[in-house]
Amino acid sequence: MSDRPSAREVKRHKWWGWGLDDITFRYDNKPAFAPLARNKIGVDLDSKQPVEPQLSDFEVPESRLPAPAREALVAVVGADNLLDDDEYRVVHSFGRSLPDLFRVRNGRFERLVDAIVYPASEDEVAAVLRLVLEHDMVLIPYGGGSSISGSVTPDVDEQRPILTMNLGRMREVLEIDDTAGLARVEAGAYGPDLEEQLNALGWTVGHFPDSFTYSTVGGWAATRSSGMQSDKYGDIEDIVRGLRMVHPAGTAVTKPIPGRDSGPSVHEVILGSEGRLGVITEVTVQVHRVAPVRQVIAYMYPDWEHGIRGMHAIARSTDVSPTFTRLSDGPETEFSLAMVKAPTSTKGKVAAKVQDGLFSYLRSKGWDTTNEMSISYVCFEGSKESVEQQKSIVKKIVKNAGGITLGAGPGAIYDQKKFDTPYLRDFLMNYQVFGDVCDTGATWSKINEVHAKAFEAFYAVQEEQGLPGFMFCHMSHSYHAGACLYFTFAFPYSTDEQALEQYYAAKSAVQQTFVDLGSTVSHHHAVGTEHQPWITEDIGEVGTRMVQGLFADTDPGRNLNPGKVVPS
Template identity: 40%
Template structure:
């Protein structure tokens, strides 16, 4: 079902209205941030907007296009309501959340359509091409790169095609361990249907509750357990994608040598070529055991060595996440202080003893290690990995820190809502590189962010972790905080930080995106990312599949 329901959904931000981040039971968190940012938190710079505060022009739709859409999909599956249009006109990037709080939408979609089957998707695209309407495929709306925002200059109107009513697991093949899943299915809907038959997809991004299969595939997403289960492109066996010039239907085979991969071309296409309607996904039996635990290393470099060693020895965990010094200290501040006082005192005493041995959460590197699978396999793998980490200087903290991370792994996005209202710039960005370059790239991007932020804000907190790990290298995921710039300068402040980090990534051997995608925010760096000839090849495919340019205009390809 749709992830956007009036009165339930936080359309200006993350998630649902009945969910919030528990600050009260994290007594150290606010003092930690105030100390690092040099500001007092608690006073409201922004308030949550009301829908009636948003000015929205009347829908721009030619002739009887609205009636035609109703005939194609059913009038109950077409809407021009203010709530439906506003909630699908921007995603969840810092820039998006900032503009919502400023009561500003630069360009709204004109109509929302919910097709129920692939035939209706095809019919809507035919109508859109005839009437010169742009079409933006919409899954959960969790894009942080501007992927769902209308960027339209020469079209008569904009359709947001919400696939929420195409949300079924259509077939499960237990013999081949595959499932045919419609593209509008949200993460919880997929897992509920698969789990009932004893399977899992194993894709659990931070946006899991509020993102859909089609969006995952269209942006080449990665889940937090991707080290063991693979990135989304590793899970896709085949897919169907409706383009304005026909349906791409890739063959359901485990591998093929039949020329360049059309499947790979469709993955990562971000609605720029067509609408992914369903995919045949590789699934796995539900794990017997989920074992998550914590370790700490004396420094980030030692932890990186441990992660590289385990991967290159074939000791592949389901999840491994290594925080640098700043994120380790932040993780400690995030730790819940709920529960009996004696328990907290005991934990603090243990941390002090650890610090005397050189394992400090102020200076060290915290690792989350997750193993899932059959009990015997998990136990054997755990023993080998812990032995390796111990030899490299890691200290095993036990299961409690891992369990706490696992329980709260989808909660932190809610805290961003409160921080922005308090006047904190907070955003994330990510990249990836090979092991030989990882520490160099880590330092260069961190320094670029600090220089861009501190030149005007005076204080900042830049934290990073290694995750989404491979034999050859890993992803670097940054979170940065700073006091927000003065009124009218907030967006420009963020743009300077984003540009500085992106330039450092390109200059020092990273990729402009490991798993967030391109949208329009990363498009300016695509020429440097793939090269001129490859960019022309992408444009040529666009001309074949979407000659009138109706599919998600302004994304993926740099303008000018």
């Protein structure tokens, strides 16, 4: 095992937004983006001055951590691995939900965590947990801080000292079982660190959520994460085969075995528990050999319904097994085209002319290339022969559904840029525009209805509020019975006092539509506090009481991330 990094060497977000300070979204090289923003949400980017917040403009409350507790914690993790300076406390007091970002950017620091501890081992995790109970503190486990559900945000009414536990120093791949295809991994490993260590030995875990660069394997398990490639590799509950979770009373261990028949699954109970049962310190994940060939092919359909027919046929095919399938509706396709950079090279200019010619041809065939046309991406992995065979089959499926094949060029661009989207939300907030997402799992039989009704609900609220708005959607994460629908919406907010009310009115309308139509409250963004208002409609009153009883029995003092998932 390599030397542990120090606490200040652990990767973290900038205090007011996503990722690093020196990475930002640019629109000056995307000629169609500013007109889209003006037409859809009434914001003139060229005439409005963006504003980035400065922490020095705000007063940061002092830490409430008592000296005796601090001394005891330092004795466990060392003075360098307990941090309580202002910026670190602000960073660790907010996830990356839109309400969190709005509050942090406006200096709404009603309740910050009081210190951050960075353990280097499972023994140190256990020792910290014992001190949490001894001093009656609150502990919030922290992965990469990418949560958009309020899962790492402290309760503003909590009066006890609050600790965040950051596992970023525990980031090693401990062991790989080549025969079983399993890897033991410390929970603090970020996605890129995990893949780098696995790839060096020819393996991959295949899990790539949007938050990949700023999320950890422990966070994936604690929030029941899904990745872009779940069609092939599965959601995190399929990938995590065993785990270790430290609780003040001891350590829960689930075996990395292919099947379980030991009564109700403790393993499944821990997955998605968001720190309310303890701290996940290690997971055993299934890994796969890196495929020799990987290719993403783009397709185009005349509209959403033709695209869904194609996606359904691919999901039900017995002859193909794509790594991922994705379909953008008309509005998202329009948005994607607005994100295309202006061509500067001869090759780029030729490609732009080819695209113009293609769109002209499609219009002559009766396609609406402005509002309805829907782009799709399908990823193939395997041997060269296997990939070519599957591409041929999917090409026929797409043609039978009324679509056309665009080829590998657009697919390669999508694959390169797939982790850049979160930076756009920070950019929009600099112009006083909210941009956020709602996702759900819907059956194939309901998917078009959920898609249509969610749009109706969003635009009805925006009309009632007197605000412009833009919403689009894509389908991803295909299963035998259905798929994920991932909605993105944006609108300018008026005043700081009303902003979150306007936001929650829009988000709540969409979320309520999901549960009213029998879909999930969230497909892969956890529950936390943001989705908690719908949890009883999602799992029922009896289910809610069962989960409440589990948390109350396991954590009677409400010391472990209280208030998340279900009301206490």
